[in-house]
Amino acid sequence: MTAAYWYLDFAERQARGVSPTYERLARAVAGDDELLALLDTVPEPKRQPNLLFAVVQWLAGPVGDYGRFRAFVVSQWARVAAELRVRATQTNEIGRSALLLPVLAALPQPLALIEVGASAGLNLYPDRYSYRYGDVMLGSSGPQLDCAATGLTPPAALPEVVWRAGIDLNPLDITSPADRGWLEALIWPEHDHRRDRLRQAAAIAAADPPRLVRGDLVDELPALVAEAPADATRVVFHTSVLYQVPDPHRRAFIALTASLPVCWVAVEDPDIIEYADLPAPPGDGRHKNVLSLDGKPLAWTEGHGRSMSWFGA
Missing domain, CATH: 3.40.50 (Rossmann fold)
Structure with a gap:
């Protein structure tokens, strides 16, 4: 599964009607070649939408606006990637x-x-x-x-x-x-x-x-x-x-x-x-x-x- 497909599937089948913020983010990431290339540098299980979005929140980054979210991920990629590698979606819902x-x-x-x-x-x-x-x-x-x-x-x-x-x-x-x-x-x-x-x-x-x-x-x-x-x-x-x-x-x-x-x-x-x-x-x-x-x-x-x-x- 490509990261682009993963993010589109997440937007359509999980976030749609449940989280407008995450639906917008996921659709935008799916069409962003630079962010997708960055995600390809971490192991496949660590590319999932839930994990990326949670890591950005954990690092006090913005998720409400895609432009600000994107700028944070790109400029802080070393920190983001380090957290992606060591964390998991332990949602405990x-x-x-x-x-x-x-x-x-x-x-x-x-x-x-x-x-x-x-x-x-x-x-x-x-x-x-x-x-x-x-x-x-x-x-x-x-x-x-x-x-x-x-x-x-x-x-x-x-x-x-x-x-x-x-x-x-x-x-x-x-x-x-x-x-x-x-x-x-x-x-x-x-x-x-x-x-x-x-x-x-x-x-x-x-x-x-x-x-x-x-x-x-x-x-x-x-x-x-x-x-x-x-x-x-x-x-x-x-x-x-x-x-x-x-x-x-x-x-x-x-x-x-x-x-x-x-x-x-x-x-x-x-x-x-x-x-x-x-x-x-x-x-x-x-x-x-x-x-x-x-x-x-x-x-x-x-x-x-x-x-x-x-x-x-």
């Missing part, structure tokens, strides 16, 4: 907990949660947030996560979580101002509600910091599963993570989940995890991920957890 909740609540309780690609671990607290699916409300504390769900009977209660841990190549410390600043830089400009939710979730996690293991998802997962209490349902989950994992290693991870005594819950792009007999997505032309349990697809989902279209049993 807690809205995705609303996508996971129907599956987690339906599993035998209590649960031991293991998140792969956990970032700061904020999605390890689905039992401490509040949710609204249409007219149905669950929970009474923490940030409220709204999800427009079709075809879904919302759960009647929150899951019971008795143990939680995560794995990440570069786990973020939710008590660190610098790490929290990077998480805020990853939030799109117009999304003040996401920034408010992040801060509320960060306060919950900081009061009871999650166990986060630094390392590779394949190497570290077996020991962490063995450590989890055997009298709980052990759940391995991840959301929009595997696209950052090289294909052979991704396949090794998927095979590993099938060999362990766990339930495997994924929210990923269907180009990343292939599913047989997948129904057509909702016809709005926007990018959709698939929610699945143990490799069985259940729903089409929006990337930040705003909506889901349930089709599974």
